[in-house]
Amino acid sequence: MGRFVLFRIARDIASQQGDLVTALDAIDRIAGEFDTDKLQMQVDAAATAIKATKQPKANQAIVGVLAPLIDQAVADDRYDIAKSIAALALGCAKEGRDGNQIKQIAAGAKEIEEIASAFEKVKEAVVVLNAKPADPAANATVGRFRCFAKGDWQSGVSMLAIGIDTDFKEVALLELEETPDALKLGDGWWKISENLEGIAKSRAQAHAVDWYRIALPGLNGLSKAKIQKRVAEHPETTDANIKTRPAKANQSYPSIKGVWQEVPGVLFEIAQQGQQFTATTIYKDPKAGEIRAIVKGTISKDGRIVAMFFHTKAPPNWTKEQRREGLLSADMKTIHGRAFFDGKQHEFVWTRQE
Numbered sequence: 620m621g622r623f624v625l626f627r628i629a630r631d632i633a634s635q636q637g638d639l640v641t642a643l644d645a646i647d648r649i650a651g652e653f654d655t656d657k658l659q660m661q662v663d664a665a666a667t668a669i670k671a672t673k674q675p676k677a678n679q680a681i682v683g684v685l686a687p688l689i690d691q692a693v694a695d696d697r698y699d700i701a702k703s704i705a706a707l708a709l710g711c712a713k714e715g716r717d718g719n720q721i722k723q724i725a726a727g728a729k730e731i732e733e734i735a736s737a738f739e740k741v742k743e744a745v746v747v748l749n750a751k752p753a754d755p756a757a758n759a760t761v762g763r764f765r766c767f768a769k770g771d772w773q774s775g776v777s778m779l780a781i782g783i784d785t786d787f788k789e790v791a792l793l794e795l796e797e798t799p800d801a802l803k804l805g806d807g808w809w810k811i812s813e814n815l816e817g818i819a820k821s822r823a824q825a826h827a828v829d830w831y832r833i834a835l836p837g838l839n840g841l842s843k844a845k846i847q848k849r850v851a852e853h854p855e856t857t858d859a860n861i862k863t864r865p866a867k868a869n870q871s872y873p874s875i876k877g878v879w880q881e882v883p884g885v886l887f888e889i890a891q892q893g894q895q896f897t898a899t900t901i902y903k904d905p906k907a908g909e910i911r912a913i914v915k916g917t918i919s920k921d922g923r924i925v926a927m928f929f930h931t932k933a934p935p936n937w938t939k940e941q942r943r944e945g946l947l948s949a950d951m952k953t954i955h956g957r958a959f960f961d962g963k964q965h966e967f968v969w970t971r972q973e
Contacts, residue, residue, distance in 0.1 A: 623653055634664040637671035639684050658700050661688050665707050678715035682708050682724065689727065693769065698735035705731055733818050737768040752946035753956050758782040762791075767819035772826055777919035781944040786811060795917050795925055797895055801834035802846075809849065828853040873922050873947055879954065879969040887914065887969065894918060896926075907934045914943065922947030924954060945969070 626649045633641035642664040650657040665685060672678055685708040692701035705728040712720040744760035751757065759782025765775030779791035790807035793799060805827045812823035831846045838846060876891045879898070887898040898914040910933050916926020924945040930937055938960040945956020945967075954969040 623649060630660075630664055631667075634667040635671060637668050637677065639665055639668040639681055642668060643684070658688070658692055658695070658697060662700060662703050662707070665704065669707060669711055672711070672714075675715045675717075678711040679717050679720060681711045682715065682717075682720055685711070689731070693731065693734060694771070696738055698731060698738060701731045702728070702735070730818065734768050737764055740764075752948075753781065753944060755781060755783045755944075755957075759784045759787070763787070763819075766826070767815065767822045770822050770825075774919065774921045777921065777923035777925070780925050781923060792925065795894075795919070797917070799830075801830045802838070802842075805830035805834055805846065805849075824849075825853055872918055872920055873951060875918060875947060875951075875954070875971075878972040880972055881967060881969055886972065891918075898926075907937070916943070918947065922951075924956065928958065943967075 626645045630642045630645035630649070633639070633645060643661060646657060646660045646664060649655055649660070665681070665688070669678075669681060672681060685704055689701050689704045689708065692698070692704060705724065709721070709724045709728060712724045741760050741764045744757040747754050747757040748761060758778040762775045762778030762780075762782050763784070765771040765778065767775075769775070776791045776794050779787040780795055782788055782791075790804065790811060793807060794804055808823050808827035808830065812820050812827060815823055828850050831850050835843065835846060835850065872891075872894050874891060875889050875896060877889060879887045879889060881887060881900075885900060885902045887900045889896050889898045891897075894917045896914075896916060896918060899912070901909065901911050904910050911931045912928060912933070913931055914926050914928045916924055918924050924943070924947065926943045926945075928941045928943050930939055933939075941958045941960035943956055943958050945954045947954050952971045956967055956969075958965045958967055
């Protein structure tokens with residue numbers, strides 16, 4: 620406990636002197652070694668540091684330090700904390716007498732209120748996902764919230780892809796392809812935005828415009844003019860994730876490389892490169908003899924899987940292909956999912972073999 624006490628003293632001294640950066644560094648060290656509520660500690664330290672800050676420029680600097688904390692609180696769905704930090708930031712901005720900063724923080728605080736309100740409506744679906752990660756209705760509900768309320772497309776798109784909303788699902792699946800068609804995606808999300816309102820409409824159009832920016836260099840004529848007009852009407856992007864989408868090889872995805880068992884005697888060997896994976900199996904069926912199959916698909920950063928299963932050697936009356944959706948468990952030892960074929964859904968579980 621000696622190190623904990625030392626870090627806590629460093630945090631307290633720094634915050635009391637208005638040195639929020641040093642206080643937050645001490646909190647990072649505490650959280651790295653001990654089980655604590657890091658965000659709450661950060662809020663408390665910020666509140667203390669602000670009281671000791673008297674100069675306008677110092678207050679302006681604190682606003683810059685608080686901004687990432689707000690983002691983290693929203694990412695963690697801790698909206699009471701996010702509101703508290705936003706209130707502190709707004710007070711600092713006013714003390715700093717920076718009109719643009721005040722306007723920006725006030726707009727952000729209003730957005731947090733909207734996101735928090737939307738989150739209240741999806742709490743039940745979040746509970747369902749905790750028990751049934753591949754539940755299609757819950758994925759659709761939470762996916763809409765993440766994309767159109769939070770603007771978290773990185774995780775939300777993969778949820779829409781295994782959800783029940785046909786229109787959203789179709790565009791989400793396009794986005795998860797190895798080489799997404801930027802123009803189709805821009806048009807797809809823009810079309811969806813036309814049936815949305817408020818922050819959801821803004822999020823969808825901003826995401827569409829980010830894809831349009833990627834598509835623009837290859838366009839010409841009337842198509843280019845139409846897209847340029849839409850881009851010009853949205854000069855600022857809100858989607859930081861999309862900037863790295865084309866460089867898929869540089870993204871970090873959960874590793875599922877190795878051998879997995881679906882049922883006793885049926886093993887799949889997975890090869891993976893970034894987001895893309897291929898699984899192959901050869902096994903003996905008691906009645907049909909040798910069976911060969913291949914699965915090709917993608918895995919998102921949060922472990923959601925969308926794939927197609929193909930029999931390459933099987934009796935003629937066996938289903939040749941099937942769509943599969945699943946979710947990698949937190950311990951990365953199982954994949955729970957659903958296979959769609961013959962007009963029905965079939966549950967499956969893959970277990971990693973050591």
